[in-house]
Amino acid sequence: xxxxxxxxxxxxxxxxxxxxxxxxxxxxxxxxxxxxxxxxxxxxxxxxxxxxxxxxxxxxxxxxxxxxxxxxxxxxxxxxxxxxxxxxxxxxxxxxxxxxxxxxxxxxxxxxxxxxxxxxxxxxxxxxxxxxxxxxxxxxxxxxxxxxxxxxxxxxxxxxxxxxxxxxxxxxxxxxxxxxxxxxxxxxxxxxxxxxxxxxxxxxxxxxxxxxxxxxxxxxxxxxxxxxxxxxxxxxxxxxxxxxxxxxxxxxxxxxxxxxxxxxxxxxxxxxxxxxxxxxxxxxxxxxxxxxxxxxxxxxxxxxxxxxxxxxxxxxxxxxxxxxxxxxxxxxxxxxxxxxxxxxxxxxxxxxxxxxxxxxxxxxxxxxxxxxxxxxxxxxxxxxxxxxxxxxxxx
Ligand SMILES: *Cc1c(COP(=O)(O)O)cnc(C)c1O
Numbered sequence: 295x296x297x298x299x300x301x302x303x304x305x306x307x308x309x310x311x312x313x314x315x316x317x318x319x320x321x322x323x324x325x326x327x328x329x330x331x332x333x334x335x336x337x338x339x340x341x342x343x344x345x346x347x348x349x350x351x352x353x354x355x356x357x358x359x360x361x362x363x364x365x366x367x368x369x370x371x372x373x374x375x376x377x378x379x380x381x382x383x384x385x386x387x388x389x390x391x392x393x394x395x396x397x398x399x400x401x402x403x404x405x406x407x408x409x410x411x412x413x414x415x416x417x418x419x420x421x422x423x424x425x426x427x428x429x430x431x432x433x434x435x436x437x438x439x440x441x442x443x444x445x446x447x448x449x450x451x452x453x454x455x456x457x458x459x460x461x462x463x464x465x466x467x468x469x470x471x472x473x474x475x476x477x478x479x480x481x482x483x484x485x486x487x488x489x490x491x492x493x494x495x496x497x498x499x500x501x502x503x504x505x506x507x508x509x510x511x512x513x514x515x516x517x518x519x520x521x522x523x524x525x526x527x528x529x530x531x532x533x534x535x536x537x538x539x540x541x542x543x544x545x546x547x548x549x550x551x552x553x554x555x556x557x558x559x560x561x562x563x564x565x566x567x568x569x570x571x572x573x574x575x576x577x578x579x580x581x582x583x584x585x586x587x588x589x590x591x592x593x594x595x596x597x598x599x600x601x602x603x604x605x606x607x608x609x610x611x612x613x614x615x616x617x618x619x620x621x622x623x624x625x626x627x628x629x630x631x632x633x634x635x636x637x638x639x640x641x642x643x644x645x646x647x648x649x650x651x652x653x654x655x656x657x658x659x660x661x662x663x664x665x666x667x668x669x670x671x672x673x674x675x676x677x678x679x680x681x682x683x684x685x686x687x688x689x
Contacts, residue, residue, distance in 0.1 A: 314628035314657075315648050320638075326350040326540060328666030330643065338643040339671050341661045343540075346509045346618055347583075347590045348666030350540035354583060355576045359541075362575020370568040374401075375557070378568035386574045390547055393581050394507075394515060394532075395524045398553035400560070401569050405504050405533035405544030406432040407562035412500070412531060412546050413440035415559035417469060422462035424497070426450065426472040428479065433471055433502055442469075449476075452487050459495040468495060469529075474503035474517030475510060478652050478660065480619030482510065485521040500529035504544075508537025510617065514584045514591045528552065534573065539580040543569045590665040594618050597663040597672060604676045605661075609689040618663040622679070623656070624688060630657035633682055640678035 310316040324331040328348065330340045349355050362382055372378035387399040402408040409432040413423060419441040425433065428449045437444060445462055448454035455470065462468050470492055472483045485501060492499045503516040511519025514537070518527045529548040535541060546556060556563060584591065598618035606612055611623040624630040630646030637644050637659070648657040663672070683689040 314631045314646075315650075320643070328664055328668070328671055336641075338638065338641045339667070339674060340643045341663070341667075341675055342643060342645045343662060343664065344505065344536035345540050345664050345666060346537040346594050346662070347514075347580075348594075348664050349537070349580050349583065349590075352583070355539050355579055358579030359572040359576040363572040366571035366575075368572070369570050372568060373564060373566065374568050375564060380571060380574075382571050382574045382578070383569065386569075386578050387545070389578050389581050390545055393584075394530055394547050395518075396530060396547040397550040399545050399547040400553050400556050400563060401574070402544045402546070402562055403566050403569060404535065404542055405502065405531055406435075407566060408531040408533075408544040408546045409433050409436040409502060410439060411436070411556065411560035411562040412529065413437055413442065413469075414561070415555055416552065417442040417467060419443070420466040422465035422468045424455065424458045424462060424468060424470045426483070428473070428476050429471065430473050430477065430502060430504070433473070437471075449479075450481065450484055452484065452491065455488065456491055456495075459491060459497060462497075463495070468492075468497035469500055470497050471500040471502070473505070474501045474507075474530075475505035475617050475619070477505050477619065478621065478647065478658075479613045480615040480617045480621055480660075481613070482506070482517055482520060482616060485517050485527065486523045489523050489526040498528045499526070500531070500548075501527050502531045504531070504533040504536055505617070505619065507532040508580070508584060509591050509594050513588075534577040534580070537580075539573075539576050541573050541576060543573050543577060593665040594663060597665070597667050600669075601661060601663055601672050601676065604672075605679060608676070608680050608683065610679065610683065613658075620661040620663070622659045622661060624658055625655055627654075627657045629686065629688065630659055633686055633688065634659055636682040636686065637678055640682060642675050642678045 321333045322330050323333050366380050370378040390399040413436050421442040423437050423442045424445040445458040447458045506516040508514050510516050518524050531546045534543040602620050613621045627648040634644050634646040644659050
């Protein structure tokens with residue numbers, strides 16, 4: 295009986311709208327890219343996708359996906375351990391292990407699942423998880439599914455991390471977990487310092503490098519490469535849904551025994567379908583393209599730097615960082631949402647982020663640069679920010 299809850303839901307939904315927290319979805323009428331088509335036939339420049347390397351509509355990626363589908367079919371209609379493992383899945387796992395410099399890799403339908411299934415099989419109530427305050431929702435949920443004690447340290451604060459490690463000293467195992475690149479602030483975790491503390495306090499380290507894999511570090515291997523900590527991180531989770539092609543799929547990569555245990559016990563692996571062959575084939579090709587088209591890695595970084603410098607010159611408040619994520623801070627929820635709408639009118643597609651994605655009073659427009667953007671594209675975005683910023687009295 296759909297009775298009282300209907301009225302309550304309606305009320306909550308209209309409250310969201312009033313507070314500027316209601317999320318509208320805009321409909322794209324073609325493939326993802328630096329420039330995209332909207333339903334009404336107009337074209338806009340896209341500055342809010344995670345398509346860092348511009349691979350989401352790359353001819354080679356599509357070809358690789360088609361080839362894999364022709365060879366291995368559309369889907370497996372099975373989980374991996376029953377009858378869902380093909381050569382292409384093993385090939386992708388090996389490819390990722392080589393790329394990340396790890397011993398083994400296990401695939402998931404998404405990184406959300408990788409994080410959902412990584413803690414519970416490894417840790418029990420006698421153990422401790424020590425988590426950065428700003429970690430991604432999927433880590434938080436994964437930790438909730440596990441009986442280990444939870445400790446939270448202040449964002450990227452090594453003094454706070456050390457305090458929490460001391461509090462967790464009595465526990466059997468300690469696991470520190472952090473995002474590699476923090477998606478909302480765009481800063482890079484201090485993975486080398488985290489590993490030092492892990493050595494000192496006998497803890498394991500897990501990094502979710504969803505926003506780092508593919509373009510952070512000299513060869514795009516991610517945060518552990520950037521921080522010179524290759525081989526020191528015990529567990530890396532990541533996605534193929536961002537820089538590495540942009541479709542779906544994720545993985546957990548790391549120490550051999552850990553991955554072996556996940557294959558036995560990780561619930562999103564045991565009870566969810568195999569990654570489609572078309573995605574596996576495309577993800578393999580994406581990793582190859584990182585070395586074949588190295589200039590993509592350089593371009594996205596240069597684009598990030600350029601936008602960051604210019605937007606600051608205009609007087610906008612941005613969170614400092616070195617990535618292609620540039621958070622333009624507006625603080626007020628409604629201002630962020632309104633400004634994003636105004637920018638769309640200027641042909642710049644960005645999103646205002648508000649609670650609960652970011653804390654209350656910390657609303658922002660998160661600008662994401664891509665290798666798919668030309669210098670002219672970025673200049674157009676900067677002049678639109680200037681115009682709208684002035685009209686709205688933000689700068
Ligand atoms: C995007 C993201 C995820 C989710 O990845 P999916 O593969 O889309 O499920 C997980 N963790 C972090 C840090 C992310 O940014």
